[in-house]
Every structure is written in C-alpha cells, then in structure tokens.
Amino acid sequence: MYSFDLVRPTSMEDAVAALGQEDSQPLSGGQTLIPTLKQRLAMPSTLVSLSAIAELKGVSVDGNTLTIGGGTTHAEVAAEAGAYPGLAALAGQIGDPAVRNRGTIGGSLANNDPSACYPAAALGSGATIVTNTREVAADDYFQGMFATALEENEIVTAVKFPIPEKAAYIKFQQPASRFALVGVFVSKGADGVRVAVTGASNDGVFRWSEAEEALNGNFAADAVEALSAPSGADMISDLHGSGDYRAHLVKVMTKRAVAKANG
Amino acid sequence: MAEVTMKVNGKSVTKSVKGNTLMTEFLRDELRLTGTHVGCDTSQCGACTIHVNGKQVKACTMFAGECDGAEIGTIEGQAAPDGTLNAIQAAFKEYHGLQCGFCTPGMVMAASSLLKDNPKPTEAEVRHHLEGNICRCTGYHNIVRAILAASGQDVPAVAAE
Numbered sequence: 185m186y187s188f189d190l191v192r193p194t195s196m197e198d199a200v201a202a203l204g205q206e207d208s209q210p211l212s213g214g215q216t217l218i219p220t221l222k223q224r225l226a227m228p229s230t231l232v233s234l235s236a237i238a239e240l241k242g243v244s245v246d247g248n249t250l251t252i253g254g255g256t257t258h259a260e261v262a263a264e265a266g267a268y269p270g271l272a273a274l275a276g277q278i279g280d281p282a283v284r285n286r287g288t289i290g291g292s293l294a295n296n297d298p299s300a301c302y303p304a305a306a307l308g309s310g311a312t313i314v315t316n317t318r319e320v321a322a323d324d325y326f327q328g329m330f331a332t333a334l335e336e337n338e339i340v341t342a343v344k345f346p347i348p349e350k351a352a353y354i355k356f357q358q359p360a361s362r363f364a365l366v367g368v369f370v371s372k373g374a375d376g377v378r379v380a381v382t383g384a385s386n387d388g389v390f391r392w393s394e395a396e397e398a399l400n401g402n403f404a405a406d407a408v409e410a411l412s413a414p415s416g417a418d419m420i421s422d423l424h425g426s427g428d429y430r431a432h433l434v435k436v437m438t439k440r441a442v443a444k445a446n447g
Numbered sequence: 448m449a450e451v452t453m454k455v456n457g458k459s460v461t462k463s464v465k466g467n468t469l470m471t472e473f474l475r476d477e478l479r480l481t482g483t484h485v486g487c488d489t490s491q492c493g494a495c496t497i498h499v500n501g502k503q504v505k506a507c508t509m510f511a512g513e514c515d516g517a518e519i520g521t522i523e524g525q526a527a528p529d530g531t532l533n534a535i536q537a538a539f540k541e542y543h544g545l546q547c548g549f550c551t552p553g554m555v556m557a558a559s560s561l562l563k564d565n566p567k568p569t570e571a572e573v574r575h576h577l578e579g580n581i582c583r584c585t586g587y588h589n590i591v592r593a594i595l596a597a598s599g600q601d602v603p604a605v606a607a608e
Contacts, residue, residue, distance in 0.1 A: 185467040186467070187465065187466070187467060188466045188467055189449070189466040190449065190466035190467075190510055190512040190513070192512060192513065192515065211510075214508060214509065214510070214513075215490065215508060218469075218490075218508045218509070218510070219489055219490060219508065221467070222488070222489070230466075231466060231510075233510075233512070233513055235513055259502070279579065280493070280578040280579025280580075281503055281557065281560065281561075281576055281578070281579060282493065282496055282503050282504050282505045282557070282579050283490070283505070283579060285499075285502040285503060285504050286504050286505075286508065286509060360491070362578065
C-alpha cells in the first residue's frame, strides 16, 4: 500500500469536512477498498473512515418503508431486516461471515461492482438511495460498471426500500469469490413486478423488462419459461463463463427467484 | 502516525500506528502476537480471523486505526492463562482437526464465533459458516467433526458431504 493518513470522524459534518481535503477518500467496511489499496490501484492522501459515525448505522421500519443506514453491515441487515425477508436473506449470503461483519450496504452501492448483490436488491425493489445531499431513485442511480450518480465525496447515508408483497433473490455463485456469476432479484410490489440482474452485463446491474412485463401478467415461473433469454452479446464473458452462458443463467435464475418468491 | 488504544485479549494497549497499518501487522509485528496467521493477505483464506467487539473479521482487511477503542480477541486469548485449552481447541486436538496447523487459529476463531451465536449448529451450518476459512491440507471433515464435538453434540463417524 501507498502511505496515507486514516481519520475517523464521529459526525457527518466532520466526515464531509475531511473529504473536502485534496485526494481524500471515504472508507466504509473496506472489503473492496483495502484489497484495492494493497494492489496500489488507489493512492489517497487521507482515508476518511465512516465506521465511527453512529447516524449511518441501523435498520428501521416506518409503515411500508424499510430504511437501512449506509454504514450498516451485511450481518446487521441479515439479522435486523426481518420486515423485508427477501432482502435479509440476500444480505446473509454475501461473501462469508467475516466479510459480512465488515462490508456495508452504503459501501457496496457506492462501489457498484457489476457482480455485487446489493445493486440487484436496490434496483429490483425500486429503492431510494439517500446521500448527504439528496435522494436518488435506484433507476437513476446505477450508471454502468462501477459507475453511479454519486458526485465526488458524496456519501450514501441510507437506503429506503419499499417493502414489496413478495420478493426473492437467487444467485449462481462463483465458488471462489462468492460473488454472483449471475444473480436475479425479483419483487412484486404496489408498482408492479421488478426483475433486476447482477453479475451478467457489461453495463452492470440492469432490469430485464421483458420478464417484468410477462410477470406483471402472471407472476409464475412458467411466465418466464416462454421468454427467450436476453442477448448474450452485451454480457460479461470471462474464464468463469461466456456471455451466452450468463444470458442463459439470467433466465434460469429468474425462474428460480419467482418460484422462491411464491414459495 | 496516530495513537490507538484497544483491549487485546483483555489487556489494554496503546501504540502509535501509521494509517495503512493492517490489524495483521499490528498484532504480529507490534504486539508480537504471531498466532494470527497471514495466509493469502487478500481476504480469501481466513487464517487471520480475529474477533473485533465479539464479531469475527479478517485482520488482513481491517486497519489498526479502525480498532481504536475496540475489544480484540485473538487465538492467544482462547486458552486459559495456565495453558488449558478451551472446548474448541481441545476438540480440534481430540478429533485431529488440524494437519499442518496453519489455518487452525482462524478456524478456531471462526468456530468460536459460530458457537456463540448458534450453540448447537447442524453439520450443514458448520460447513456454511466456514465458507471464508480455507484449509490448505483439505482437512475439512475433521474440522467439522471437532466443531460439532465442541458444541456437545454427537459426532458422525465420517462426516458426510
């Protein structure tokens, strides 16, 4: 690693002030950023740890909305988001127990790894990403591989999920990294069905609109069976699987997710 | 450099650390607690598993500066001061849950965290919990048997897949 200072503010005001310094960078759970720093792919002068800011932590329910603080770990979401079982189950399957005790929802969404699980949950639920300056709908937030609507030094302070009637996430796990080779999050809520796919596309998480249309008519795995899989041309192709293989998995995982949601 | 204070295995320590000092480096190089092993240094193998405020984490993927004020548990704090092994360690010995021993500190720390939350896990739950701990000798069956024994449950003669 290059050399840097680590500061650990206890309030958002102090964190924002610290991030105003040149070449400073926020650090949440560090489960992606620390390996990145070890490979010398980032060279911040100061890392601003968000781990001591109490207001970024916690899960709360207000009516039909589940709000999760940006600094809440995957393990905490798995244990405390019982009001939205599909989301709690997704959080409990990220990485491994040690990773889940450090990694945070805000960090995952800010990073927007094309194979991460949380982007599928946020887009597949029609969540709202809350930052220190504004609120962004998930549909506008994800802008491609590792790209989001976040401005420089904008911090994800919370994520608001409308709790759907039914939801489930199924991932086909890359066995070494436990990232999703393909993961599909399906929800059926007040505004209809959403199908969000992670791990597959070169453009990062996306909604499979044909499947949403079919499932709005009939929320059953059979409704997906009649569709052809999305094109593999724009899918990620690597040593773990070709684009066509991933496209095939999108359809299979969607069927399984619908079956599980109906479970 | 910044000063950090934390409790390691019940004992308070205060040291100056650089921003990029990892917990593995802090424990091994500063405190000379070399039981926390560095297998991969890339957050894959779990040999560096420690407890921070009672939660298992990979010490290679956390900065010492972030542990300021925390309670840290390492493998050195598992046995009694007179050297008597705790139930998990004793079961690893009894059931031959280690071969080369390199992964053992991480396995024991992960197992202790599992049994704290789930005192009577099923075999499948044990295996699921050990997802982030790799044994390079591939001696998983006996590790699983040792953890089941430590939980006071019957141990299958040959652990199933």
